[in-house]
Amino acid sequence: MRLASQLQGDETIPQNTIRSDKTTFRHPQKTHETHDDLSESGAAPDAEHFAIVARATNDAVRDWNVKTGALDWPQCLDTLLGYNASTAAEGIGFWQKQVHPQDRARTAASIRDALAGNGDHWTGEYRFRHSDGSYRDLLERALIIRDAAGAAIRFVGSLMDVTARKQLQDQLVRSQKMEAFGQLAGGVAHDFNNFLTTILGYSDLLLDELGMKGEVKKHIGEIRNAAGRASVLTAQLLAFSRKHPLAPRVLEVNSLILNLERSLLRLLGEDISVQCHLHRGKDGTHTRVDPSQLTQIILNLVVNARDAMPDGGRLTLETVTVAINASDESEILLGDTIAAGEYVRISVTDTGTGMSDEVKGHVFEPFFTTKDEGHGSGLGLATSYGIVRQSGGHICVESELGKGTTVKIFLPKLPAPPPPSYKRPGASKMPTGTETILVLEDDISVRHISVRVLRRLGYDVLEAANGDDAKQLIARSAHKKIDLLLTDMVLPQMSGRQFADWLRTTSPHTKVIFISGYLEESLHPGERRDEAMFFLAKPFDPEQLATKIREALDSAPLAR
Secondary structure, X not given: OXXXXXXXXXXXXXXXXXXXXXXXXXXXXXXXXXXXXXXXXXOOOHHHHHHHHHHHHOOXXXXXEOOOOOEEEEEOHHHHHOOOOOOOOOOHHHHHHHEOHHHHHHHHHHHHHHHHOOOOEEEEEEEXXXXXXXEEEEEEEEEEEXXXXXXXXXXXXXXXXXXXXXXXXXXXXXXXXXXXXXXXXXXXXXXXXXXXXXXXXXXXXXXXXXXXXXXXXXXXXXXXXXXXXXXXXXXXXXXXXXXXXXXXXXXXXXHHHHHOHHHHHHHXXXXXXXXXXXXXXXXXXXEEEOHHHHHHHHHHHHHHXXXXXXXXXXXXXXXXXXXXXXXOOOOOOOOXXXXXXXXXXEEEEEOOOOOOHHHHOOOOOOOXXXXXXXXXXXXXXXXXXXXXXXXXXXXXEEEOOXXXXXXXXXXXXXXXXXXXOOOOOOOOOOXXXXXXXXXXXXXXXXXXXXXXXHHHOOOEEEEXXXXXXXXXXXXXXXXXXXXXXXXXXXXXXXXXXXXXXXXXXXXXXXXXXXXXXXXXXXXXXXHOOOOOOEEEEOOOOHHHHHHHHHHHHOOOOOOO
């Protein structure tokens, strides 16, 4: 059906014109008998011209007779939206039914207002159901044709599929929301780490200085244990906010999962049961990975499993050690080559809805998600894939529609490390010293506990809340040689790194330890430590502080 013929809705409008209340548009007359030939000027005949333009854009065209409700689709109804002409024979009712229910009233009201006015154009965006059942985001630009009295008689719209653009916009918004929430989470963790440093410090002082015994000692011990558990939560917040450093170390996977048990139960709710089948071999399940990053992966997988079981179900966590031979790659479904060797395999299995083969082919792609809008960023599995691969491991998904999903993580197995040489706080004497230490910390509680611990260990301690105060203090104590600077990284007026650089111009021999509730990877590159400087993450207890102080003071002299 020719577009030109569809625009003839009024006996008063000549066949070759489209007239509005303001402008008369006149089509060029045909100059050739055949539509396949072009004129010498290169112009195509009128109807052919419209068809070529429509095909070039792949936009669908709808021609709605406002007075009768008849609706014609001159172009691309099939190629853009998957419908044939007979399917759309019911007129404007067909279009109304396919518009998304949440967009229907808004779009209809907008068009109704445009028809009732005196304008010639209407533009709007709405979701329209494709013949396959999915919804496409459409941008429609329409010409409103009016009679001599100004009443709308025809509504001719060009429908463009903007689904990809809309998805990119939504992804950008989600990323911005995640970034904002990550900054909030990192800020909360930073402040909370200051509180925990104070709680841990004074708990240890009470236990050690006053020699608490009996019930009082037990109660203080519970306070300290609670602070220790809280520090795990702040580490998880920092991992989420991506302000945690990549600090791989050898850890026992079973212990990490057991420590996560309470968090997992809170995430899952009461209608999902949890089963753990953990490897019980005498050599354990040790691997080298950043514990916070591995925690993030497991939490991501648990959240995905929960969302796949809206009516409840069972989540199973399993750890085993497996030996992979050079020819045995059947368990790796990504097409990657896995090196032969021993691996710790972590499996997370749910009894949820499962995934189709098509979905499985995209699960590790950034921003790909099957969740409803606002319920998933599409970054969880993509992030997990990157972390696992950076740790020398592999990750794969096994799933079938209606039969649940299993995600398997393979990490290189390592022998168990030797037991730590240090003992719990209070069980051994902390290292002492007589050097002069400058403590620069704006949080009063952290500063006081640090000064008290260091003075108790025999050090000569100077303290200041900001860089300006510290400079004045140094000027008044010019006769003292400052052996070590213990400074927070983030300070008002002048950062810890800036002050350390200033101090080393006048006292190049001074060692530096940076402390922060933000771990140093989150800081501006210009404010991070050099190799010759040391770092102590909050929260820390007195023994960790004493050990790090001694480590820095006993290190090789700084190069001049």
